Amino acid sequence: MNEKLARIGLGLVLPAAAAALTYVPYLMYRNDLPDRFATHFGSSGPDGSMTPGQFLTLTTVLLLVGIGGMASVAVSRGPLHPMTAWLGGVLGGFFAGLFGGIFAFTILMQHDLDDWRQASGPGWLILGSLTAAVVFAGAAGWLTSRLPIQQPDIPDTAATPTMLLAEHEHAVWSARLHNRWLLVIGVCITIAGVVFALYIQWWTLLPMATSGLAVLTFASLRVRADGDGLHVSYGILPWPRTHIPVNQIETASVIDIRPMEWGGWGYRGSLKLMNQAAVVHRAGPGLRLDLKDGKVFAVTVDNPETPAALLNAEVARQPATSS
Amino acid sequence: MLLKVDLGSTQPLHEQLAGQLRAAIASGDPAAGEKLPPARDLAESLGVNVHTLLRAFKTLRDEGLLEVRRGRGTIVTDAASQQARFVDLARELVTESRRSGLTDDEIRALLEAQL
Structure with a gap:
């Protein structure tokens, strides 16, 4: 894969995929959402909630941070500093996958609940969103590695x-x-x-x-x-x-x-x-x-x-x- | 810690290893209190039998340079770096004296006279 394709993947394809992961379930069920989503879980079940609007806003902000990280690597000129590559590419992908995943899995699991207090424990939610995070981080890391990265000084x-x-x-x-x-x-x-x-x-x-x-x-x-x-x-x-x-x-x-x-x-x-x-x-x-x-x-x-x-x-x- | 062993040498492997370990300890690497790497790993790296290496460990334990603690591995004793230097000097004295034709009794007498 050449550098240009890697930049497109990191700056457009992955962000689009993260956005799709996040918003497709929301759009599917947007007319049928409960008043509140369980967003925090204690030992005896859900103990915190948000309205769909709050949850959507928070997720969008966090998703943009992740996408922004990947995009800033994608549009960078000249060889990347390794720290930028790591933070922007890999952590950006992780961030986008994680928060997109949390939002998507919450909607998939809770859209038909009458009351957010009935939501089941966060086990599958954590597993699902971590998987999404790892997949996105891996893909972003792989694409980042196709870009020129500054080499530490070559020893004499x-x-x-x-x-x-x-x-x-x-x-x-x-x-x-x-x-x-x-x-x-x-x-x-x-x-x-x-x-x-x-x-x-x-x-x-x-x-x-x-x-x-x-x-x-x-x-x-x-x-x-x-x-x-x-x-x-x-x-x-x-x-x-x-x-x-x-x-x-x-x-x-x-x-x-x-x-x-x-x-x-x-x-x-x-x-x-x-x-x-x-x-x-x-x-x-x-x-x-x-x-x-x-x-x-x-x-x-x-x-x-x-x-x-x-x-x-x-x-x-x-x-x-x-x- | 660097250890070398020459599989083509006539000197027995366990003696070579003991000498290398002693020299390493005398140089301060490994330092007092430090744990040696697992004998199995070292033996594998050097291409020698693990018992050959353990025999070298035992020699140094008898000299008071190493301490073998069950379950905790082999540790360089506090007195080791000093001790290793003396053991090295003593060996050198014996080897050199024998080479120049002195008998063991004469070497003993020589040391005795210095005490």
């Missing part, structure tokens, strides 16, 4: 060390990285999620615990370089993991990671979707891998010289046929 060759490895010599380098702040934040969010779930609404546990666990997962990293390539594992869980085989690596180098250049903290970008991914844990030294297919992977580690040297040595002794 002095930053690509190597080491001597004898013919039968095997080497492994391994490091751990902990970010105490992320650990604290992750624990706080998770605890807050549990407390909210106990005292307010059970389903708040879902987003809170998920984001808490996601933060906790990224609070500690284990990075290992060996003859097999680079392995990154996150947190204490066996999954997710990243493995970059040595035969996919072109060069390994030492870089200075500035989080804003890579789109912030955490796992940024996507190797499959955006040709570039970085595990950014802090600002400072990091290891950058330029892959043979032109993709870039980076991870923050202390003393990246050693893993860079090791991987370059392993790349050098790969049989030439593998390229």
Whole structure:
């Protein structure tokens, strides 16, 4: 898909799809709507409502924010800043899908109710709107990746060390990285999620615990370089993991990671979707891998010289046929 | 932490590994209190049997450099980086002395005289 089509997709097709998702159910049932929609749910059922007009206005505003994000990426000139690409493209799509989905599923589920208090719990609503959000975010992210995105500075060759490895010599380098702040934040969010779930609404546990666990997962990293390539594992869980085989690596180098250049903290970008991914844990030294297919992977580690040297040595002794 | 092992060398693998670990600890990476990566992962990366690596861990545990805690993994002891340096120096002394023809008894006497 070329750049122009991607811009049309992101600026017109996806916004139109989000608008259709949002407004088609509304238009279908517009003569037959209840006085109020249940829009807030407590442990004993719906406990908050809006008139169709209020709900429509609120949704339209939020939808426009999401569409605006995608459209601003679509009309941008010159290479995109990765942060803009992430916020505008991916989060814009997520926003549009989520709020469009909430509105659409609420109408589909509640249009034939006599009283909003009879509305059933938000389980399907959450599932449906999150699915819509993920689909839109994925599509928007994929389209965004077709646009030119600013590359972080390419390191000079002095930053690509190597080491001597004898013919039968095997080497492994391994490091751990902990970010105490992320650990604290992750624990706080998770605890807050549990407390909210106990005292307010059970389903708040879902987003809170998920984001808490996601933060906790990224609070500690284990990075290992060996003859097999680079392995990154996150947190204490066996999954997710990243493995970059040595035969996919072109060069390994030492870089200075500035989080804003890579789109912030955490796992940024996507190797499959955006040709570039970085595990950014802090600002400072990091290891950058330029892959043979032109993709870039980076991870923050202390003393990246050693893993860079090791991987370059392993790349050098790969049989030439593998390229 | 960087570990290397030469599968073509005549020196036994577990000795090579113990030496590499000792040198790594003496250099401060891994630091005192730090947990070593799972032995299974390291062994797999190095292409050695996990028992060979565990044997090296055991040697360093006996030297007081590592502490093996059940369920918590293998941890570098607080005294380790100092200790590792002395163990390294002692090894060097023994190797060099033997190479220059000293018997083990003479080396013992040499050390004894310094105490």
